Structure formats: C-alpha cells, structure tokens
Amino acid sequence: MSTAISPPGAADLRPGDSYVQSFARGLEVIRSFSAQAPRQTLTEVAGRAGLTRAGARRILLTLQTLGYVESDGKRFSLTPRILDLGFAYLSSMPIWNLAEPVMEALVDQVKESCSAAALDGTDIVYVLRVPTRKIMSIGLGAGSRLPAYCTSMGRMLLAGLAAEEAEQRLRACRREPLTRHTVTDVEALVARVQQARRQGWCLVNQELEEGLVSIAAPISGRGGRMVAALNISGQANRTSPRLMQETMLPPLLEAARTISGLIGA
Numbered sequence: 560m561s562t563a564i565s566p567p568g569a570a571d572l573r574p575g576d577s578y579v580q581s582f583a584r585g586l587e588v589i590r591s592f593s594a595q596a597p598r599q600t601l602t603e604v605a606g607r608a609g610l611t612r613a614g615a616r617r618i619l620l621t622l623q624t625l626g627y628v629e630s631d632g633k634r635f636s637l638t639p640r641i642l643d644l645g646f647a648y649l650s651s652m653p654i655w656n657l658a659e660p661v662m663e664a665l666v667d668q669v670k671e672s673c674s675a676a677a678l679d680g681t682d683i684v685y686v687l688r689v690p691t692r693k694i695m696s697i698g699l700g701a702g703s704r705l706p707a708y709c710t711s712m713g714r715m716l717l718a719g720l721a722a723e724e725a726e727q728r729l730r731a732c733r734r735e736p737l738t739r740h741t742v743t744d745v746e747a748l749v750a751r752v753q754q755a756r757r758q759g760w761c762l763v764n765q766e767l768e769e770g771l772v773s774i775a776a777p778i779s780g781r782g783g784r785m786v787a788a789l790n791i792s793g794q795a796n797r798t799s800p801r802l803m804q805e806t807m808l809p810p811l812l813e814a815a816r817t818i819s820g821l822i823g824a
Contacts, residue, residue: 584608584610584618585618587608587610588604588608589622591608592636592637597636597637598634598635598636599635599636601615601616601619604635626638627640655675658675658778658818659689661817661818661821662689662789664814665791665810665814669810669811670691671791671792671807672688672793673789673790673792674687674789674790674792675687675712676716676788676790677716677786678713678717678719678720680728681706681731681732681733682705682706683705683712684704685702685703685704685705686787706732706733706734707728707732708729708732708734708742708743709737709742709763709766709767710767710775711761711762711763711774711790712789713788714755714763715760715761715776715790716785716787716788718752722749722753725749725752726745726749729745729749730745734748737766737767738765738766738767738768739769740765741767755775759776759812760774760776760808760812761774764795764800765795771792771793771795772799772800772803773791773793774804774807775788775789776789776790776808776811776814776815777789777815778815778822779819780819780822780823781822786822789814789815789818790811791803791807791811
C-alpha cells in the first residue's frame with residue numbers, strides 16, 4: 560500500500576567506519592516481509608530485498624539462528640521475537656506511557672477510536688492505538704504503516720516539515736487512488752498540507768478507505784517541534800466530517816495539547 564523512501568543521503572553511503580553494509584542488508588531482509596508477503600522463499604526474499612540469493616541466505620540463516628526468523632525448509636517467516644525491535648522503540652519513548660491515559664479519556668468522551676503515529680519516510684507508523692470498535696477493514700496496531708499522503712495524521716506530520724521537504728516526500732511516494740475520494744495530485748496534496756499547517760489540524764474524508772473519516776492534531780515536543788500526531792477516526796455514515804469538526808476537534812486539540820505539555824515537562 561505504501562512505499563518508504565531511503566533516509567537522506569542513503570544513496571551516497573558506502574561501506575566504511577560509519578556505514579555497515581551487512582547490517583543495512585539485514586534490515587532490508589526484515590523489511591521484505593509484510594502483510595502481502597508474510598512467508599517467502601529464498602528467491603523471493605532476495606528479490607524484494609535487492610540481494611543475491613547467497614547474500615539473502617546468509618542473512619536469513621543468521622536471523623534464524625538469533626530467533627527472529629523461522630523456516631519450514633522452503634519458506635521463511637518472521638517470528639514474534641521480531642516485536643522486540645519495535646518494543647525497544649516504544650519502551651525508550653516514555654511519551655507513549657504519558658499519552659495512553661489521555662487517549663483513553665478522549666475515547667471515553669468522543670466514543671470513537673484514537674491513534675498516535677510518527678512519520679517515517681513517506682509513511683506513518685502507528686505507535687499507540689485505543690480502539691472503540693473495528694471501523695476499518697485494515698487491522699491496525701503498534702507498528703502498522705500507512706501512506707502519509709492520504710491520511711489525516713500523515714498530512715499533519717508532513718505539515719510539521721519544511722515546505723520543500725514535505726513536497727519532496729509527497730513526490731517520492733507511490734500515490735494511488737485508494738478510493739474515489741483519494742487525492743493523488745502533488746500540487747493538490749501540497750495545498751492540503753499547507754492548509755493543515757495554517758489551521759493546526761487536518762481532516763481527511765474517505766481517502767484511505769470508503770466510509771472512513773478522520774481528524775488529526777499535532778503533538779509537539781520541547782522547542783515546539785512536531786514529534787507525532789493524534790487522531791480520531793469514525794464512520795462517515797455515523798459521524799459526518801462537519802459533525803466531527805464541530806464536536807470532536809475541540810477535545811482532540813485539548814488532548815494533543817495535554818500530551819505535548821507532558822512531553823515538555
């Protein structure tokens with residue numbers, strides 16, 4: 560569904576004291592697994608990671624020895640131990656321990672699901688979610704990725720970047736019409752990101768999935784830099800965009816300010 564871009568300058572990096580190529584290749588092997596490719600042959604892993612079969616095999620066997628990958632003799636898959644890598648990030652960021660009770664209180668108030676996400680390349684990565692009911696066909700949890708261009712949190716997070724960088728990321732991503740409402744034109748997307756920057760919040764109506772409407776607000780760290788976004792999601796047939804803006808935006812903004820204040824403290 561989404562395409563991540565390489566970190567700035569990654570294309571210019573070469574093996575040396577500051578860049579370990581084998582480690583980078585190992586991460587590409589891990590990233591080759593997804594909901595669309597949960598179990599892969601050696602050839603498939605090599606192709607998706609851009610490696611030779613021999614190189615992919617060495618990395619897979621290393622990961623298998625460490626317990627991060629398992630194999631039935633033909634296909635490879637990740638093991639639950641891979642979650643340790645994600646939990647290391649979550650446990651190192653006490654912000655989310657502070658944010659969870661605020662999000663739970665917000666869900667109790669608005670009776671809709673609430674999520675927090677950070678920006679990673681052209682994607683958003685969910686770091687915390689407090690659901691009320693299943694409202695999406697996509698199963699979401701910590702670590703789930705969605706494209707930034709068509710999500711409220713994604714556009715809000717892009718609004719936290721310099722205008723040139725936000726446009727660069729929009730141009731770099733694979734922009735697909737996921738629904739009949741999805742905006743894919745770069746200039747139109749830039750205008751919506753600029754609007755989110757001006758007003759301090761962002762609403763997206765049925766661009767990620769038919770019937771899904773969401774609204775997002777920024778979470779800022781020390782110095783006012785945006786570190787994450789907070790959103791409320793609901794069904795359009797139950798909560799119209801106008802109703803969401805009128806009744807849910809004020810408590811959402813208040814929750815985002817509360818979490819930002821906790822981070823700053």
